[in-house]
Amino acid sequence: MREGISEALCPRRLGGHRSRPPCSRRRNxxxxxxxxxxxQAALATGAELFPRLPELAEKRYWVCAPCDARVGCHAKGAPVSIAGGGRRISDGTLPLGRLANAELRDAKRAAHEAFDPIWRDGHMARTTAYSSLARFLGIRLDECHIGEFDYWTCKEVVRFAKTLRLPASES
Ligand SMILES: [Zn+2]
Known part of the structure; x- marks a missing residue:
């Protein structure tokens, strides 16, 4: 479980939105x-975490076992926007967001279930839905990613969706 984290411990790599994180030189x-x-979270494979889901076997995850917290990674080869601008190609270990425990994972799922139909069912363009949500939350549009939200912000997303009083979705 601890393999892969021994070399470069850089606790400021995640969380800070500084333009040049201290270890940005070590791109890989x-x-x-x-x-x-x-x-420090440890890298794990889908095969280790979800042995019954072979479709996830090749995926990589960052895991904190004591907290039951985890986050998936951008697929290998995917171009990923990085904080402060620019892009890098994922080597398969770039996290999709912050680690989430079971409670937060449930809250994010509920937030997506409430919010996604707003644009998916055509009530608003996707960008309009996200900019409306950002205004509701009082954050910038480029900060408006449900994957990055904490538990209480996810609850606010559900509240935002309710204020729109959309007809109930079939899905
Ligand atoms: Zn932990």
């Missing part, structure tokens, strides 16, 4: 910190 080294206990 990703280090991820657990937001619950501050420990």
């Amino acid at each position: 080294v990703v280090s991820v910190q657990c937001p619950y206990c501050d420990a």
Whole structure:
């Protein structure tokens, strides 16, 4: 479980939105910190985490076992926007967001279930839906990613969707 994290421990790599993280020179080294206990998360494969889901076997995840917190990674080869601008190609270990424990994962799922139909069912363009949500939350549009939200912000997303009083979705 601890393989892959031994070389470059850089706790400031995640969380800070500074334009040049201290370890940005080491482009192939990703280090991820657990937001619950501050420990270094460890890389795991889908095969290890979800042995019954062979379709996830090749995927990589960052995991903090004591917190039951985890986050998936951008697929290998995917272009990923990085904080401060620019892009890099994922080596398969760039996290999709922060680690989430079971409670937060449920809250994010509920937020997506409430919010996604707004644009998916054509009530608004996707960009309009996200800019309306950002205004509701009082954050910038480029900060408006449900994958990055904490538990209470996810609850606010559900509240935002309710204020629109959309007809109930079939899905
Ligand atoms: Zn933890």
